[in-house]
Amino acid sequence: MHLDAIGELFSKSWSLYVKRFKSLILIYLPPLALIIIGEVLQARQTIPALFVGSILMFLAIILSVAAGIALITAINKGTDFIESYQAGFKLFWAWIWIAILAELAMIGGFVMFIIPGIMLSIQLALAIYVLVLEDKHGMQALIQSREYVKGYWWAYFGRALLLCLVICVLMFVAYLPFALLLGKVAALIIYGIVLLCAVPFAMCYSYEIFDNFRRLKPNAGENAAKDKHEFLTVAMVFGAIGIVAGIILFFAALAFFPALILMDARYNLSSNTINSPYYNITRGYTETSTIGGTEWQPTSTSQ
Numbered sequence: 001m002h003l004d005a006i007g008e009l010f011s012k013s014w015s016l017y018v019k020r021f022k023s024l025i026l027i028y029l030p031p032l033a034l035i036i037i038g039e040v041l042q043a044r045q046t047i048p049a050l051f052v053g054s055i056l057m058f059l060a061i062i063l064s065v066a067a068g069i070a071l072i073t074a075i076n077k078g079t080d081f082i083e084s085y086q087a088g089f090k091l092f093w094a095w096i097w098i099a100i101l102a103e104l105a106m107i108g109g110f111v112m113f114i115i116p117g118i119m120l121s122i123q124l125a126l127a128i129y130v131l132v133l134e135d136k137h138g139m140q141a142l143i144q145s146r147e148y149v150k151g152y153w154w155a156y157f158g159r160a161l162l163l164c165l166v167i168c169v170l171m172f173v174a175y176l177p178f179a180l181l182l183g184k185v186a187a188l189i190i191y192g193i194v195l196l197c198a199v200p201f202a203m204c205y206s207y208e209i210f211d212n213f214r215r216l217k218p219n220a221g222e223n224a225a226k227d228k229h230e231f232l233t234v235a236m237v238f239g240a241i242g243i244v245a246g247i248i249l250f251f252a253a254l255a256f257f258p259a260l261i262l263m264d265a266r267y268n269l270s271s272n273t274i275n276s277p278y279y280n281i282t283r284g285y286t287e288t289s290t291i292g293g294t295e296w297q298p299t300s301t302s303q
Helices: 006-019 021-043 047-077 081-090 092-111 115-123 127-134 138-149 153-182 184-216 220-226 230-275 277-282
Strands: 285-290 293-298
Touching: 006 021, 006 153, 006 184, 021 047, 021 081, 021 184, 047 081, 047 092, 047 127, 047 184, 081 092, 092 115, 092 127, 092 138, 092 230, 115 138, 115 153, 127 138, 127 184, 138 184, 138 220, 138 230, 153 184
Parallel strands: none
Antiparallel strands: 285 293
């Protein structure tokens, strides 16, 4: 059994997207509007604008987490704006916890010679769908996501990569020409409109892939429950070690480099008259003030 062909996948995703278009656009509009307004304010480079823009960007991040869950809920059940966001905020912290665990595992995978990190980034990508559609929390959501992708890694990777490339091309076309012709603010608005349409479609696309996996692996939940998840646990441990090591190195660098610069400055001051080219040129001469300026006279030496 195979995943749906790419053409069929795009066709199903488009049909679902058109069917839910209005509700999906309304759901994604608030966080996107905050992002665009925040970017426009920060582009002004004034302290008040930067401050307000930063606050809006922070709120946009929080709202985007709830919006992601809300979009999946609306795609699956056809719920309206309010019902979808209620589900989004209900599962907000559950998704934050899953995301933390997933990031730990992926960081640990990259610490373990990079390739495991790449593999885990694909295997764990469906965890949010497992949370929203199957009500699996924490580690169980990650394990079940891996179970779905098992045996289909390359097929899923290819489909996900294709979608990313399509969206990246759209974003490039939407931003760069308008930025050159109309300026950054106009380009950001055009960019936002394209993103407003592209992200809900991407969610429909991912939903169709997940639904395809559920049809291919109806016993994935049972198999995931039997999984002892040793690899995920080891990856998370390595991830935690990597984060701690990174923090220690960061603060060590903050302490070391200023001290190194200070030592270098003291060395330069102490050796300036000896090691500088200026000293080598004037060595053996004495500076003498005259009416016309400064002259250098040979230093007399005792015989």
